[in-house]
Amino acid sequence: MTSHDVSLDASCSAGLRRRGFLAAASGAAGLGALALAGCSGAGPAGDPASGDGGKPKRGGRLRAAFAGGGASETLDPHLANLFADVARAKALFDKLADYGPDLSARPRLAAAWEPDAGLVRWKVTLREAVFHNGEPVTARDVLHSYRRITDPERAFRAKASLEPVDLGASKALDARTIEFVLKRPTAEFPNVLAAFGAYIVPEGEQDFDTAPVGSGPFRFVSFAPGKSAVLRRNEDYWDGAPYLDELEFVVANEESARVNALLGGQVEYAHELNPTTARAHEGRGQIEIVRLRDSSMQSFAMKTDRKPFDDKRVREAFFLIADRQELVDGALSGAGRIGNDLFGRGYEYYADGLPQREQDLGRAKALLKRAGAENLKVVLDTSPVAAGFTEAAAIFRDQAARAGVTVEIRSGSKDSYWKDILDSGTICSYRSGAMPIEAHISQRLLTGSTTNATKWRHEDFDALYQQAQSTRDKEERAAVFERMQRRLYAEGGFLVWGFADWILGTARGVRGVEAGAPANSLDWARFDKVWLA
Structure with missing residues (x-):
């Protein structure tokens, strides 16, 4: 989304329409966010072919292609919703914390945090950092930022x-110490500090699109919504x-435009590539796939x-109908790994000791029979709003047919799908x-969760969550999360049938882009750690 007098050629600029929502990971601006991919340079650091031994060097401009949002784009970090918005916000601003590779909170502007015995008062100490205007980052700026975010009118x-x-x-408490008072015990309060969009801005800052001031690794140079943004190195960055x-964000909404720009040398980094593109170019030597x-x-x-999913026997039957590897291979083109009906594989607190669930059509049929749901017919809501959705629906329809279940596929609007499926339908x-x-x-x-797509409402489950948040000892807290x-x-x-890879492409001369850690973690879009060999 940046420009450095760069204009994509006709093949690159055609059809810049597809919006890359950060929330698209969960679907919509409320269903959680699929975050960007870890931006630590395209090829492995120290690639022998580069002859640089992997030693970082200074200089140059990196041009990064992202899908954009047109004239509505903004540099206001509290409004960041598109992948491009968040990547720019991460370059210009900081949060008190961010998520490590296992999605646990890691300190950023916060140097330390400490709760009281009751987990309702947390003292957060800021590290020494300055905004781009030379003013120090203070406790007042933090409180101003959080109060702005929670403005009921915004x-x-x-x-x-x-x-x-x-x-x-x-x-x-002083210039670099904040006492946060919580409404209830919250052992995982550092996750709040790392929350998506919880960036710290200077007290009184209003002009985010023509002269934004942050404390991030890059300073503002220029911004043309829907076209480009140019940033330059912050020599005084605390990290x-x-x-x-310089760092330049270039808007290229279509995946083909981003790939063509990368292959043509017009950009050095292309965000959000599909598995077919990755297979076509991986290991061929022209670009690097991350x-x-x-x-x-x-x-x-x-x-x-x-009905019919108010009967847990029907839900278990559907767990057993799924051939997860077939879904990953068919809907994700193999770019991922199978799931086990739980969120967060590889993340902190994930219950990885449970047996991997496998397809068992015989048991699925028996469960449906006991539930009085033989010859069951259901409507599965899906949409082309996200890659692989319609393909997965069709694959699962055929799998269900082998268990005697008729699945009718209903395709919804890209624009309203995430809002519609929160309350309507039975499976989506x-x-x-x-x-x-x-x-x-x-x-x-939880019973009061606003994006409760499965309508899972159980007071005893809510109580377990409160127990976990009230438990200071981490091992004991992990045991409660495992029970849940x-x-x-x-x-x-x-x-949960699978976990998809997020795919990036970079030019051969880019170093410092890290593979492995999931999107949405600290190392995604870490352009401050990238260099040009």
Whole structure:
């Protein structure tokens, strides 16, 4: 989305229409966010072919192609919703914390945090950092930022994440220390500090699109919504000045445009490539393909409050109907790995000791018979809103037929799908980007959760979540989270059949892009750690 007098040629600029929503991972601006992919340079650091030994060097401009949002794009980090928005926000601003490879919170602007015995008061100490205007980042700036995000008149992304914080009672103890007062015990409070969109801006900052001031690794140069943004190195960045002189975001909405720009040398980084493109170019020597594992949960969401899925035997039968490897191979073109009906494979607190569920059509038929659901007919809602949705629906329809279940596929609008499926229908295609398991539970599986697509509402389950948040000892807390996941594995509403890779492409001369960690984690879009060999 940047421009450095760069204009994509006709093949690159044609059809810049597809919006790459951060929330698309979960679907919509409320279903959770599929976040961007870890941006740590395209090829392996120290690739012998480069002759540079992997030693970082300074200089140059990197041009990164993202899908954009047209004239509505903004540099206001609290409004960031598109992948491009978030990548720009990450370059210009900082949060108090961010998510590590296992989606646990890691300190950023916060140097340390410490709770009281009751887990309702947290003291957060800021590291020494300065904004681009030379002013220090202070406790007042933090409180201003969080109060702005929670403004009832605004629809800022991180508002729901900050709900546990009583900002009226929270206060600055000194210039670099904040006491956050919470409405209830919250052992996983650092996840709030790392929440998507919870960026820190200077107190009183208003001009985000013509002269934004942050504390991030790059400073603002120019911004043309829907076209480009140019940033330059912040020499005073607290985490070390970036290697790049300049960073340019170029808008290319169609995947083919991003690939052509990368192949043609018009950009050095292309975000969000599809598996077919990856297979065509991986190992061929022209560009590098970077895969971010376990970045997107792929599933079907069954409404547990209505027939036929109000019967847990029917839900278990559907768990057993799924041939997960066939779904991954067919719907994701093999770019992922199978799921086990739980969110967050590889993340902190994931219950990885449960047996891998496999297709068992005989048992599925028996369960349906006991539930009085022989010859069952269901309507599966899906949409081309997300890659692989319609393909997965068709594959599952054929799998279900072998268990005597008739699945009718109903395709919904791209524009309204995520809103529509929250309350309507009985089973639907669903996906989610990376987030902490605790956040997945709080946002989607509690009685009061606003994006509860499976309508999972159980007071005893809610109580277990509160028990986990009230448990200071981490091992004891992990045991409670595992207990909750065992319940979901046995009778929950998410049929999680796979986890998709997030795929990036980079030019051969790009270094520092890390593979492996899921999208939405700290290392996604870490352009401050990238260099040009």
